[in-house]
Amino acid sequence: xxxxxxxxxRKEPFQPLHAGKVGLYACGVTVxxxxxxxxxxxxxxxxxxxxxxxxRGLEVTWVRNFxxxxxxxxxxxxxxxxPWLEVAERYIASFQEDMAALGIPPAEIEPRATEHIPEIIDxxxxxxxxxxxxxxxxxxxxxxxRFPGYGKLSGQSLDDMLVGARIEVDPHKEDPLxxxxxxxxxxxxxAWDSPWGPGRPGWHIECSAMSMRYLxxxxxLHGGGQDLVFPHHENELAQSEAATGQPFSRFWLHHGxxxxxxxxxxxxxxxxxxxxxVLAKFPAEVVRFFLINAHYRSPLDFSDQALVEAETALLRLxxxxxxxxEVLRQYPHIALPAELDxxxxxxxxxxxxxxxxxxxxxxxxxxDDLNTAQALGYLFDTVRLLNRxxxxxxxxxxxxxxxxxxxxxxxxxxxxxxxxxxxPAAMVKSLRQKPLDLGISPEEIEQLIAARAAARKAKDxxxxxxxxxxxxxxxxxxxxxxxxxxxxxx
Numbered sequence: 288x289x290x291x292x293x294x295x296x297r298k299e300p301f302q303p304l305h306a307g308k309v310g311l312y313a314c315g316v317t318v319x320x321x322x323x324x325x326x327x328x329x330x331x332x333x334x335x336x337x338x339x340x341x342x343r344g345l346e347v348t349w350v351r352n353f354x355x356x357x358x359x360x361x362x363x364x365x366x367x368x369x370p371w372l373e374v375a376e377r378y379i380a381s382f383q384e385d386m387a388a389l390g391i392p393p394a395e396i397e398p399r400a401t402e403h404i405p406e407i408i409d410x411x412x413x414x415x416x417x418x419x420x421x422x423x424x425x426x427x428x429x430x431x432x433r434f435p436g437y438g439k440l441s442g443q444s445l446d447d448m449l450v451g452a453r454i455e456v457d458p459h460k461e462d463p464l465x466x467x468x469x470x471x472x473x474x475x476x477x478a479w480d481s482p483w484g485p486g487r488p489g490w491h492i493e494c495s496a497m498s499m500r501y502l503x504x505x506x507x508l509h510g511g512g513q514d515l516v517f518p519h520h521e522n523e524l525a526q527s528e529a530a531t532g533q534p535f536s537r538f539w540l541h542h543g544x545x546x547x548x549x550x551x552x553x554x555x556x557x558x559x560x561x562x563x564x565v566l567a568k569f570p571a572e573v574v575r576f577f578l579i580n581a582h583y584r585s586p587l588d589f590s591d592q593a594l595v596e597a598e599t600a601l602l603r604l605x606x607x608x609x610x611x612x613e614v615l616r617q618y619p620h621i622a623l624p625a626e627l628d629x630x631x632x633x634x635x636x637x638x639x640x641x642x643x644x645x646x647x648x649x650x651x652x653x654x655d656d657l658n659t660a661q662a663l664g665y666l667f668d669t670v671r672l673l674n675r676x677x678x679x680x681x682x683x684x685x686x687x688x689x690x691x692x693x694x695x696x697x698x699x700x701x702x703x704x705x706x707x708x709x710x711p712a713a714m715v716k717s718l719r720q721k722p723l724d725l726g727i728s729p730e731e732i733e734q735l736i737a738a739r740a741a742a743r744k745a746k747d748x749x750x751x752x753x754x755x756x757x758x759x760x761x762x763x764x765x766x767x768x769x770x771x772x773x774x775x776x777x
Contacts (some may be wrong), residue, residue, distance in 0.1 A: 662704070
């Protein structure tokens with residue numbers, strides 16, 4: 288398996304530090320509001336990575352933190368008149384509710400910054416003893432220029448950072464580039480006792496302390512959005528390696544950002560959609576499909592139309608699975624042969640070979656930097672060939688074996704992507720019953736399909752073709768199957 292390492296700027300073969308075991312730390316959310324779909328993309332990306340690593344036989348410890356003390360949380364508490372801890376608890380619960388609604392399980396370990404104050408203080412002490420940290424008035428800062436590798440993750444030089452940065456003037460800093468490790472408390476703010484006086488941790492130090500607490504001084508994988516490369520992950524790397532003298536993470540994985548009209552989705556820009564808002568309009572599996580239907584390192588542009596297209600694509604996959612199950616139910620007592628002894632009539636030898644190589648092709652795609660987009664492409668290629676195979680409608684045991692094996696293979700590999708695990712017939716019905724923004728209702732479509740069937744039975748093919756054409760102009764495709772005509776959005 289190869290993964291793109293932000294640190295080296297290339298794909299590298301992935302081998303865990305300890306044979307058979309992987310430690311992954313993925314930066315979580317700052318809990319001051321409901322999470323938006325960009326946060327969901329991050330969680331889905333790392334969930335699929337964890338699922339695939341486990342399928343390859345690795346024992347994975349997935350750590351995803353909550354930043355539960357931060358300027359934004361304090362500001363929200365002051366704005367709403369609610370205690371800061373209540374704000375944090377409310378939005379941790381909201382995040383967990385959203386992930387459950389999306390069908391995403393919790394990480395194995397979900398630490399909170401406020402539960403690790405002793406570890407954070409100990410880490411700052413080590414940095415201070417080694418000369419990498421100093422106290423300036425009530426705050427404690429990291430000496431950026433003391434760490435020679437600063438900038439190696441983001442690829443920036445110190446001079447470039449100074450020229451391009453909007454650095455707040457702080458008379459207590461030795462250098463404008465130095466960043467805060469411990470913030471002295473202000474009146475009315477939450478605070479913890481420390482050797483430097485009452486205060487609270489800076490944003491960057493908490494992740495270093497928590498990740499090393501659970502995964503050791505050197506992680507296998509550290510990840511997050513591309514917007515975290517600098518300064519958050521750059522600062523994490525510097526302070527961690529300064530403290531331990533060891534590489535902090537062997538691989539750094541960063542996913543592309545979710546955008547709206549090619550602009551980053553973020554709360555600060557006010558152009559975000561919460562997970563709750565999106566799930567009110569689209570099923571959870573459709574949302575997950577949308578989020579992995581592009582390579583994780585690519586930007587992903589959000590729109591209702593993109594979700595509609597994801598829904599249509601998912602319906603296509605479930606329709607084929609439902610069709611296979613219907614065929615297999617017709618022959619429940621036929622013994623399936625151990626070896627394939629049937630050659631399909633209406634697909635070529637090369638196409639048959641593609642059907643047989645589905646598992647290998649999907650593994651190759653996911654081994655190549657978790658290329659879920661390519662993996663889904665292979666699934667759709669298989670479904671296209673399966674739909675032609677289903678036209679044969681044979682009762683030969685060999686034919687049924689092909690259908691059975693491919694059905695099982697699609698479901699098993701779908702589990703790696705957290706897709707296609709629902710009852711296919713129920714999902715087909717559910718997805719088709721959703722209201723369409725096409726100027727025509729599902730009931731009207733079914734009525735036209737019935738009228739078309741009646742016209743064909745009466746050999747009025749001109750009328751039947753006219754109905755198909757009219758529906759196509761409205762964006763509705765018809766597919767004739769042995770079980771009847773099905774429809775989907777174009």
